[in-house]
Amino acid sequence: MHMADALISPAVGAGMWAATTGIALFSIKKIQDMENHKVPLMAVMGAFVFAAQMINFSIPGTGSSGHLGGGLLLAILLGPYAAFLTMASVLIIQALFFADGGLLALGCNIFNLGFYSCFIIYPLIYRLIVNKKPSTSRLFTGTLIAAVIGLQLGAFSVVLETVVSGRTELPFSTFVMLMQPIHLAIGIVEGLVTASIVAFVWQARPEIIEHTDSAGRLSGSRVLAAFALAAILTGGVLSWFASTRPDGLEWTIAKVSGKEQLESNGTVHKILAAVQEKVSFLPDYALKTSPDSTAAEQAQQWPAVNGGTSVAGLIGGVMTLLLAGLAGFGIMYLKKLRKAKVLID
Numbered sequence: 341m342h343m344a345d346a347l348i349s350p351a352v353g354a355g356m357w358a359a360t361t362g363i364a365l366f367s368i369k370k371i372q373d374m375e376n377h378k379v380p381l382m383a384v385m386g387a388f389v390f391a392a393q394m395i396n397f398s399i400p401g402t403g404s405s406g407h408l409g410g411g412l413l414l415a416i417l418l419g420p421y422a423a424f425l426t427m428a429s430v431l432i433i434q435a436l437f438f439a440d441g442g443l444l445a446l447g448c449n450i451f452n453l454g455f456y457s458c459f460i461i462y463p464l465i466y467r468l469i470v471n472k473k474p475s476t477s478r479l480f481t482g483t484l485i486a487a488v489i490g491l492q493l494g495a496f497s498v499v500l501e502t503v504v505s506g507r508t509e510l511p512f513s514t515f516v517m518l519m520q521p522i523h524l525a526i527g528i529v530e531g532l533v534t535a536s537i538v539a540f541v542w543q544a545r546p547e548i549i550e551h552t553d554s555a556g557r558l559s560g561s562r563v564l565a566a567f568a569l570a571a572i573l574t575g576g577v578l579s580w581f582a583s584t585r586p587d588g589l590e591w592t593i594a595k596v597s598g599k600e601q602l603e604s605n606g607t608v609h610k611i612l613a614a615v616q617e618k619v620s621f622l623p624d625y626a627l628k629t630s631p632d633s634t635a636a637e638q639a640q641q642w643p644a645v646n647g648g649t650s651v652a653g654l655i656g657g658v659m660t661l662l663l664a665g666l667a668g669f670g671i672m673y674l675k676k677l678r679k680a681k682v683l684i685d
């Protein structure tokens with residue numbers, strides 16, 4: 341559900357950038373109360389979500405596909421503030437270096453995939469169902485329902501942002517009638533996958549789910565090692581098996597407009613497209629090659645056993661790990677400075 345720049349106007353893009361920046365600053369302020377030992381988990385989970393988003397799964401009978409959003413999973417394991425910043429790290433790396441989602445639309449994408457899951461769905465749906473006494477059944481039910489509703493809100497937000505931007509090729513009624521059902525199906529799959537991951541963490545380290553400190557430092561723990569290994573295998577190998585079908589948003593746009601992708605000739609769009617083309621050294625998670633028929637045929641093969649895809653998955657995972665980790669450690673450093681100032685005063 342990564343929006344391209346062509347879907348939105350500069351005004352909407354700027355507005356969503358401002359909103360997302362405000363939420364990020366609020367999260368940085370709140371996250372300063374986070375325990376230091378959660379920073380490694382924040383970094384590793386960022387790498388895992390990056391790799392997981394590379395795996396598109398087919399939606400039977402539709403010709404479409406979907407992928408794990410990851411916002412709810414991050415919120416459950418990290419809490420809403422660290423989760424939002426981690427999701428922002430994932431999407432920033434994807435947009436800048438892999439041309440996945442536009443630079444103008446980056447604020448929209450962070451908001452749609454991060455805000456709803458972290459600040460609406462996690463506290464108001466998931467926590468309400470799970471309550472203060474997690475159990476296997478409550479965790480499964482809460483995660484599944486929360487994932488479905490979260491993706492519905494994100495999909496509806498895409499529709500609103502596009503319509504407000506004045507894309508007449510995508511009329512509201514037709515667009516929303518296709519976006520919501522296809523993302524309902526994607527949300528169910530995401531809910532089942534997320535629930536399975538949460539169940540694993542619940543069995544291995546229940547204090548992570550409960551957000552308590554009973555186990556002390558998390559570095560070197562079974563959960564960290566498991567997610568790190570999963571990120572490596574997913575980005576390096578399982579990415580070969582991603583569906584070649586268009587994702588839910590691309591599929592809907594094609595159905596509504598009759599075009600595989602929309603274009604925009606605006607000055608801002610052109611400038612940002614040029615910047616993205618120069619910065620993204622692994623566009624579409626593959627090595628840059630000259631366009632030819634062989635490359636096009638390989639892109640449609642399944643499984644797409646491709647060294648370039650593996651390189652992209654591994655490099656992207658490392659870059660996201662570093663960005664999310666640096667964000668976490670930077671915030672912890674600010675916390676130390678704040679404490680030192682209090683002591684001095």
